[in-house]
Amino acid sequence: MNKKYWQNFGDLTESERFQQASQNEFQEELLPLAELDGKGMLDTPTPRRDFLKYLGFSTAAAALAASCEMPVKKSVPYLNMPDNVIPGVANYYASTYVNGGDAISVVVKQRDGRPVKIEGNELSSITKGGTSAQAQASVLDLYDPTRLRHPLQKSGEDFKEVPSFDAFDKLVGTAVAGIAGKAIVLLTSTINSPSTLQIISEFLAKYPGSRHVQYDAVSYSGMLLANEITYGKKAIPSYQFDNAKTIVSLGADFLGTWLSPVEFSKQYSVNRKVKSKKPELSRHIHFESMMSLTGSNADDRFTHKPSQTGAVALALLAKLGGAVSAPAISDAKLVKGIEKTAAVLNASKGAALVVCGSNDVNIQVIVNAINDIIGANGTTINWGATNNTRKGTDAEIVQLIADMNSGAVGGLFVYDCNPAYTYSESKKFTDALAKLPVSVSFNGTMDETTEQCKFILPSHHWLESWGDAEPKTGYISLLQPTINPLFKTRPFQTSLLKWAANTSDYETYYKNFWAAKLGSLTSWDQAIQDGVIETAATTAGATFNAGSLAAAASKIAATKSAATEVVLYQKVSVGTGSQANNPWLQELPDPISKVTWDNYAMVSPEMAKTLLTLDVMNNQRQADAYEVHPEKPVVKITVNGKSLELPALIIPGLNSSTIAIALGYGRQSANKDQILDRTGRAAAGAGKNAYPFVTTDGSTFLYSAVATVEKTGETYPLAQTQVHGFTEGRPVIYETNLSSYIADPKAVLAEPTHERAILTPEGKTDYVKDGTMYPDFVKPGIKWGMSIDLNTCTGCSACVVACTAENNVSVVGKIQVQRAHEMHWLRIDRYFTGDLENPDVVFQPMLCQHCDNAPCENVCPVAATNHSSEGLNQMTYNRCIGTRYCANNCPYKVRRFNWLDYNGSDSFADNQQSLIGTDTNEVINHMNDELTRMVLNPDVTVRGRGVIEKCSFCVQRLQENKLEAKKQQDPTLVRNVKTACMQACPTNAINFGNVNDKESEVSKARADESRHFYVLEQLHVLPNVSYLAKIRNTDRQIGVEEEHGAATEAH
């Protein structure tokens, strides 16, 4: 027997466990699949495929369980289908946007009984389908939660509801009976509705001694009075910018806010389109003290102090041979400009027009004299059809307040005007108003004037109204309701009829009125369908009476001036302030300053140097610091003993002594606690009221004044959507002057042509195909594309609001815009070039370029953005997880991220309220109100928080149009499609269509190859949006400083 050596106790006892362990120590088992033996994988109880199935199912189930909980929202179909309403199909009704004398013929898109979008009416020969930002935005006013919902009666400090119209009529009847013998005054904005004017005259006949006072928030009485003096007509003629080869504007912002900007833009654009064969352009010379929208479109622009407007006009008249002596002007550049202008005007007599934005009678007299000399009367100025949009005379309101104080007036009926806000001495007005026994307001909201009235009977919104307007004599535009009145409101006209003891309501009255005029109800039907009634216009001149010239000249010579002067202006967005509670307009960046939600003191870089001790021209560090921080230094401006503290915004191109301040801001309520409900969540807190700075020379109100200014040391944040204004020499815009363009049409795009050649491999010619290592795809069928003409884009921003309305683009509020969170799919980039003291400006609408080789598409981890076979860069909101990589990688920075829940469509309901005041503004509540949400376009998804969105080329319109073309079996119908921006544009700068179709608008626009370019083409992203280079009709070299000049290098 062998000796046993044991290593451990287990070895000694030879326990079973130990034996097993020692056997197993080196055993290798390849697979733990005992069942497998010989049967093959598929026959085992859990084969590999099943395993994958289980894995797939459990992952998918977990994913579904995590994401499938959706709130149930019930929608109830019509029990009785109303006539002409097909769910999901839009109806279009011709109507007219009216607001304070403005009237624009429009077509209202109505979905399921509610208006959702305003489009221009192409049948109107005035606007020819053009619209303005304000008209586009006014559909939102219809759903304004601050609208008054029923008649009210003053009760103590507050108001109480009047239960019925009859009760209201009785109340007012009794009150009016109590002031028998005293005058009743109808205080309205300019009324150009023929039927309303007739009703007013009927009403006034009923109350002897009563009168109708028309009061415009921003007055044009200077022109009215000057025309009365020089032509014997207290009216404003219509202007024909399309007949003018030379346009000289003395501070008239005729493309933005002056008189009838949509009409003028349309006319203006006619001669601003450059045809490749025989290029021609009108010449636009602008004199102004601030930087206005129109001024920024001028070929040549000269600046002066506001107080020098008259001197400029006089000097021009003198140079043109008028019987006045030229005043002394010290600014050599200005003198040279006037000389040049006179020469140009002389050369184009009979096809020239001078307009002036001043409300000073004397200046307008001089301007009339100039127009007479250059032969404008009967050619570019048409007295055959007067412009009826502004008829108020300033003396009347002054007289009215005196009469109210004296007791001569017993009752005031206010309609569509708000003197308690817009009148410079508003305290005088409200004090006088308080003395009146009867005061009735027909305004739709509880504005500054309405809240001082004793009775309130809100009128319909224009979208709920019947009506008519005659913005130009002989050009009638009709209104028809597109929705049942939302609230217990009654047309102003019906009330007047009632109180004039006429039993018919306005609808009947109006129908009869037009049926009688047109001969039959049938022709009225046709007219209401078209929306316009136009009689052939006659062009007529007028005889100029030079008698007052000398007096006017001597008064101008006595104009006071100062080292600092203030000029007041309107923005294309908020205008006079009547639409101040419109979030779309408040959030619309001003075309020049790109500021939203505020007004401010615009100052020149020159003034900033002394006033703010900021040298943005030469000190890059200061320029950068000023640019990247929203907090701007606050200055205190004093005019006539009244002061305002406003942030100072440095904008090149202002006259160095001028501060420009926008009107229309700083809406208030006498009851501060109720400002959100009365003034509104959008208007409350937006800017400051500059109307008190309006001065008077005894006969008219003046919108400029001498002022003093000082720095306060405080700062105030401005929400700007663009902070850097220079292209830095990048291939973003191309421009040249007309003579260079005629000499060599190819020269303007020499740079991109050269670049393309460099980037195309040798021996190859096609940059698109050969400029890349990747294969080129055939793009048959439809390929959508857009062409934007930089020459006709005026920057008016109607397209931006149209896009907002069409695509349910969110309003985010000031705080969010300040943090660069605005959501606009379409923005208008504004670039300055050349002389910093008087730069040229280019506006460039910038939207998703729908690149064929899009950098955003390949970086999305979940393929939420991709390319359609029709060349659209598509965004799938449902798929987007919000990594923002696409936005980073977009060279055009057009992608917008939903940083917060702006639409109340969050996956987590109602979680944003606590952010209001710190992260967002009250306007979020405005936009998410059940009422406001009625404006949403049902064809477009409302985006939730956390996803990216961007321009879709209005894909819903494209689909609708293609469907129609298919139904009609006519592919050419696709040519009718218009994106919202294209439709809204008053100058036809935007053309859209199928680029594979040689007959489409976009192909026609692109045919002009000498001006056709793509932005940042060198990146080979192959955009589908192209631009046409800008051509200016000037002798200057574009983008080059004049002889002297500050360094632009700093930027």
Next chain:
Amino acid sequence: MSLLKYESQQREPLVDGNKDYHQITEDIIGPIEMKPSRLWYIGFYISVALLMFGVYSIYREVTYGIGQWNLNKTIGWGWDITNFVWWVGIGHAGTLISAILLLFRQGWRTGVNRAAEAMTIFAVMCAGQFPIWHMGRVWMAFFVLPYPNSRGPLWVNFNSPLLWDVFAISTYFTVSLLFWYSGLLPDFATVRDRAKTKFRKMMYGVAAFGWTGSTKHWQRHESLSLVLAGLSTPLVLSVHTIVSFDFATSVIPGWHTTIFPPYFVAGAIFSGFAMVQTLLIVVRKVMNLQDYITLGHIEAMNKVIVLTGSIVGCAYLTELFIAWYGQNPYEWYAFSQNRANIFTPYGWSYWLMMFCNVVSPQLFWSRKLRRNITVTFFMSIIVNIGMWYERFVIIVTSVYRDFLPSSWSTYYSPSIWEIGFYLGTFGLFFTCFFLFAKYFPVIAVSEIKAILKTSGENYKAKMTDIEKSDAEKFYIEKVEHAH
């Protein structure tokens, strides 16, 4: 594990003091069995507090939206992705130490690899938070996974570098975790075997996966380590390469740079080692491990820092040169204005980065400074600040003023919740690290034991005498014989 049986006397010992196997176990496992010190509690609670702040910051961001951060239409990524890249970078040293140094047979790695690997795991965990929570709709984050779905042919976009990140980071994390954990098994078993309470025995027993220390276990363990090291090595290079693709494959001037992959990898190792230094200098002091994490270790890592720092510096200068030489106006503007021009709004960040990453590590050319604990500690902090700014400079200064000047951004500075999120990841990191330091053997006991007899101070001292007396004889007797 040391593959060397003999180590030159020129090398300084890797284990100081008169240690034997038992003493090593006592030194390293001992703290696990004791109650933690006051300092530990203070540190731990601060970390948890930070973590909670981070959790709240994320809660706000998820509930209210990314608008809680100060990013904007131009700057889509700011602190979030800066922090992501920074943390990923930090997570490089661990795997580098465990994998590449293992393959290169660097014995000195044994003292620091465990902690460095733990740091890697935690850093990658922190890094992973950012790409997840930076999503606008994080509840849909599973869309990035290519799972079978009912949405027709809808699949993830394999062209997207972000998707590559998903795979790169998750692979890296998995492999690093496996590597780390497999290294822990023998040590867990040691803790288990020493355990005096039932609970501890059970917990560490489970964690040790039934490690018995049998020869077979050791054999498998060694093979697995080699396999994982082989797998990790390319990962060390690939992860940051792929992270750099997020930028390099884009079109944005300043991002679109072909030098990024190597430069990111070098930068990652640079910052990773700096972070290891920061942590280990504290750990060796607090846990009294000076004998195991010696000045030699610190010096070795400082050498890596000065090397990678200089590589990074070269990369900075190269990309600056190429930006000029390439004559791409956008790229040159991004470099010459957005970055190098100190008067532009973010110019300061570029120069801060330059100072921290390029100038300051040059101190380590001096041996005296390399071996100075205080200097090393401050340098490690400076390098980490510098590397954070590198990512910030790349991300923010490129995109804030890119192609269209109309979209140039206002000044971006983080909101409190953005900072909170970042601090929260520090909380996460240090909470994990404190737990690790308390419950895990912070130094690989088994590996230290493996090198003790070649690189331990007392053993080396004995060897020296023999070696000195007769080198040839010594070789024949001790070295050849050993084979």
